[in-house]
Amino acid sequence: MGSSVRLEEIANKILPDEAHFHRQSVADLLGRHNINFPGAQPVSFARSHFLELQRTDYYLCEKTDGIRCLMYLAQHVEAGRPPLELQFLIDRKNDYWHVKGGMMHMPLQGELGKFHIGTILDGELVRQTYSDGSSKLMYLIFDCLCMDGRSIMDRTLDIRIGKCEAFIYSPWKELKKTYPDDVAQQPFHLELKKMQLPYAIDFMFGAVLPNLPHGNDGLIFTCKTTPYISGTDQHILKWKPPHENTIDFRLQIVGFPMTEDADGEYEDWDAKPEIELLVNHGDGDYRRYADLYLTDKEWEAMKAQSEMFDHRIVECWLDPELKKWRPKLDDGVPRFRDDKTDANHISTVKSVMESIEDGVTEQDLIAQQGKIREAWKAREGEAKKARDLERQRMQQAHQLKEKQRAEAQRQQAAVAAATAAADEDDGPQYSK
Numbered sequence: 001m002g003s004s005v006r007l008e009e010i011a012n013k014i015l016p017d018e019a020h021f022h023r024q025s026v027a028d029l030l031g032r033h034n035i036n037f038p039g040a041q042p043v044s045f046a047r048s049h050f051l052e053l054q055r056t057d058y059y060l061c062e063k064t065d066g067i068r069c070l071m072y073l074a075q076h077v078e079a080g081r082p083p084l085e086l087q088f089l090i091d092r093k094n095d096y097w098h099v100k101g102g103m104m105h106m107p108l109q110g111e112l113g114k115f116h117i118g119t120i121l122d123g124e125l126v127r128q129t130y131s132d133g134s135s136k137l138m139y140l141i142f143d144c145l146c147m148d149g150r151s152i153m154d155r156t157l158d159i160r161i162g163k164c165e166a167f168i169y170s171p172w173k174e175l176k177k178t179y180p181d182d183v184a185q186q187p188f189h190l191e192l193k194k195m196q197l198p199y200a201i202d203f204m205f206g207a208v209l210p211n212l213p214h215g216n217d218g219l220i221f222t223c224k225t226t227p228y229i230s231g232t233d234q235h236i237l238k239w240k241p242p243h244e245n246t247i248d249f250r251l252q253i254v255g256f257p258m259t260e261d262a263d264g265e266y267e268d269w270d271a272k273p274e275i276e277l278l279v280n281h282g283d284g285d286y287r288r289y290a291d292l293y294l295t296d297k298e299w300e301a302m303k304a305q306s307e308m309f310d311h312r313i314v315e316c317w318l319d320p321e322l323k324k325w326r327p328k329l330d331d332g333v334p335r336f337r338d339d340k341t342d343a344n345h346i347s348t349v350k351s352v353m354e355s356i357e358d359g360v361t362e363q364d365l366i367a368q369q370g371k372i373r374e375a376w377k378a379r380e381g382e383a384k385k386a387r388d389l390e391r392q393r394m395q396q397a398h399q400l401k402e403k404q405r406a407e408a409q410r411q412q413a414a415v416a417a418a419t420a421a422a423d424e425d426d427g428p429q430y431s432k
Contacts, residue, residue, distance in 0.1 A: 005067050005127050007339075010137065010187040011089055011097035019096045022088060026072060029118055029146045030153060030230075037094040038145065038230045039070055039122060042220060044348075044355035045239035049221075050368050052237070054375040057224040059157060059195040062208060063238060064140055065215030066126030067339060068092060071139065073106055073119040085115040089125065093341045103185045107171045112178065118149035121168065122228075125188065128213040137188035138214070141169065142195075145228055153228040160228065165192055195222075199373035201365045217244045219365075232348075239365065243317060245356045246328055249277035250286055250343040251314045272299040277316060277325055280343045289349070292316065293324040294334075301332045313337040318356055 023035035030038055069089045076084040087099040108114045122143035129135045144160045145153050147167060152160055169192040176183040198221060209216055223235035254276050259268040272294060278286040302309060315328040315335045327334035
């Protein structure tokens, strides 16, 4: 689960001044005018998106329940010393975490001793647990914003993923094969997230999701043909089962129950308090949305953490039976999203509520896969027809060019023959 991964275990959060320098460097690499978190954010899946999946090509993958972060590959240069390879994880707070230990290596293709500079990957850090009981931190790569100093945000998803495969993942696998002991010391390993065609929905539910070595809370559909968009991207669709649709609120304690003893009346800080959930309306404007419903057991589990939780971001789901907002739990404790600076914006809340009200189920998705496949195949057929026509046009153009070249050669030969004949006629004439 995402909560089992702690960035501080594998990386050091860098100081504000240094972080500002790297934020500016990342913005310059991507050609952006601000230094905000440059990652893309999905929208919640609604029934209206079924038509979108039929109109446009998408890829499908599982939604990993880990820590979403970008990976920034850079270098440290010091006079008189060779450049030092650096890797930073950028969380959604836009904080920069320097990977510890100096053991991580991201080699160039065909040059295992050299490394990437000015590369920005998008992915999910997750702990994977295997059948033998062992576990490993894994960074699952699913996109790329910049490759070796050149932004590729304008390229389509299939090309971006292809570059991840060729220039990042394949060289790392070769490194692992050649130096297995060294790679074993790395704080986390790499894996390229597997993309499926958008109509492989029953395959995802039947074969992929049940066999994942890590937590999962839904599916992601990403448009194949659009560029990478920083911020909310209407072409990245996040589907969760109705009970997994969550909203990140800011928690606010309203007050504790009053109690009374010989010393008088006072608030009982051990008792379960009244808690409000606040929604972000932008520019620091937070407004009450609903109350948080906690069981006594959940409140006791929270107290046992001995942590401050007022004003923190908490992930919640709407209980369809109680019609109340409940905390998402990890090992019995509410899941606080300390990786986020702000709660969900009201626009995101409305999108999630639309998804909850639509209640798109696993069965609904599977029922649509035939139409999605039919539309995909139709576009594929049209694309093949267009390629065939273009190939035919090029062949005809080539044949015409060859014909013109042959005619030109024939004419040149005729001119040459005529010139040679004229030269003979102009020679001296001898009488017998």
